[in-house]
Amino acid sequence: MSAPDGAGTPRRVLVVDEDPAVRLVLARALARCGYQVFVAASGADALRQLDRDPDVAAVLSELTMPTAEVGSEFAAQVHREHPGVPILFVTAAVPAAELLADPGVAVVGRPTGVSALRDALAELITRDAGPRPRTA
Secondary structure: OOOOOOOOOOOOOEOOOOHHHHHHHHHHHHHHOOOOOEEOOOHHHHHHHHHOOOEEEEEEOOOOOOOOOOHHHHHHHHHOOOOOOOOEEOOOOOOOOOHOOOOOOEEOOOOOHHHHHHHHHHHHHHHOOOOOOOOO
């Protein structure tokens, strides 16, 4: 399964995790899968990056981070400010029911392998592909 869009351009993915080592591992793994990867250390940093880069195909984030706003609130803010950008959460925790009901969100349990992340991300991007409204 490849990460390029229909024009052969690598899809852009934003990886959000407070742990620099986790960000590095995920970024390298997704880059090997053909994605163009950017990283953020918090939900606030991710929102700033999304403001600067409207062509992000998806966000991959840890569901719970002790120093950052994530989970349902983060998903709601991303979808409010950047409609059409899907989010793949990775977690060992049980996600809230409202998060699972959000069609722009998918959740992968931890621990997970690179192929499971790749497949979940590709499915989420494909499912949410289409024109996106631009925000001001």
